[in-house]
Amino acid sequence: xxxDRTTGTPRRLPVQKRSLERFERLLDACAxxxxxxxxxxxxxxxxARRAEVPxxxxxxxxxxxxxxxxxxxxxxxxxxxxxxTERLEREVPDGVAxxxxxTVDEFVAMRRTITGFGxxxxxxxxxDHTLEPGRDNNSAVAGQLRALTASLTGVEDDAELELxxxxxxxxxxxxxxxxFRTHPQGDPQLIAECKHVLNSYLNDRLRxxxxxxxxx
Numbered sequence: 001x002x003x004d005r006t007t008g009t010p011r012r013l014p015v016q017k018r019s020l021e022r023f024e025r026l027l028d029a030c031a032x033x034x035x036x037x038x039x040x041x042x043x044x045x046x047x048a049r050r051a052e053v054p055x056x057x058x059x060x061x062x063x064x065x066x067x068x069x070x071x072x073x074x075x076x077x078x079x080x081x082x083x084x085t086e087r088l089e090r091e092v093p094d095g096v097a098x099x100x101x102x103t104v105d106e107f108v109a110m111r112r113t114i115t116g117f118g119x120x121x122x123x124x125x126x127x128d129h130t131l132e133p134g135r136d137n138n139s140a141v142a143g144q145l146r147a148l149t150a151s152l153t154g155v156e157d158d159a160e161l162e163l164x165x166x167x168x169x170x171x172x173x174x175x176x177x178x179x180f181r182t183h184p185q186g187d188p189q190l191i192a193e194c195k196h197v198l199n200s201y202l203n204d205r206l207r208x209x210x211x212x213x214x215x216x
Contacts, residue, residue: 023061025051027072031116034072039124044068066127069120073130073137077122080110081144088152096206099152100198103145104172108186111176118180138173142166155206156213164205168198 029051033042044065048055062068083106093102110117123130123137131140142165149165150157172194179190 022051022053022057026053026058026061026068027075028115030068030072031114031120034069034116034119039069039119042069066130069124069127070130072116073120073123076110076114076117076120077131077141077144079114080106080122081148083110085148088148093152096153096202097199099149100195100202104176104191104195104198107172107176108191111180112185138169139166142169153206153210155209160209161206164202164209167205168202171197171201 026047029047030042033046033050037046042065044058044062045055047068048058051058058068062071084103087102087106088099091098091102093099107121111121120130122141128136131137135143139162142162145165146157146162149155150161155161175190175194175197176186179186179194182190
């Protein structure tokens with residue numbers, strides 16, 4: 001697969017209500033089939049059949065299977081960011097610890113309840129440029145989290161913050177994957193360890209960034 005194209009961008013975005021309903025049905029069917037057959041066995045033909053949508057309509061929206069999966073990953077990310085933002089605004093957590101608690105809890109909740117999320121969360125395994133061309137998936141997610149993190153911690157919203165978030169996401173990926181390999185619902189001890197690792201790293205890293213920015 002050419003990893004330099006924007007797989008998360010549909011060929012055509014739906015405008016009318018009927019088109020939007022078909023678009024969402026295709027993504028829902030894709031998610032269901034990912035849980036049932038996995039990524040490697042997923043086909044656009046079966047997605048269209050499950051969604052009760054003509055295959056030609058699917059190709060009006062998506063160029064191929066990777067485009068379809070990319071759109072699902074983008075929808076997952078949009079939902080995740082919405083959930084995290086809404087909860088942070090409602091609960092107003094204190095500092096890094098509160099931010100980490102909410103972010104990990106919402107990811108775990110989606111992994112437990114959202115169809116297909118265990119196969120494609122913000123990208124499929126082995127497909128590192130699902131959301132944006134030229135950026136791996138965790139870099140794309142880190143870019144989305146920059147402004148939110150800056151507003152909660154007081155650190156400047158810049159490339160250094162994005163790098164810190166990217167490293168944190170890589171750590172979280174590894175530990176949470178282990179947690180869900182250990183237990184179908186995610187091993188509670190490993191989820192707690194994930195939060196501990198993120199708290200330790202981000203508290204230290206953001207403190208350094210704030211001090212550096214104050215000297216400038």
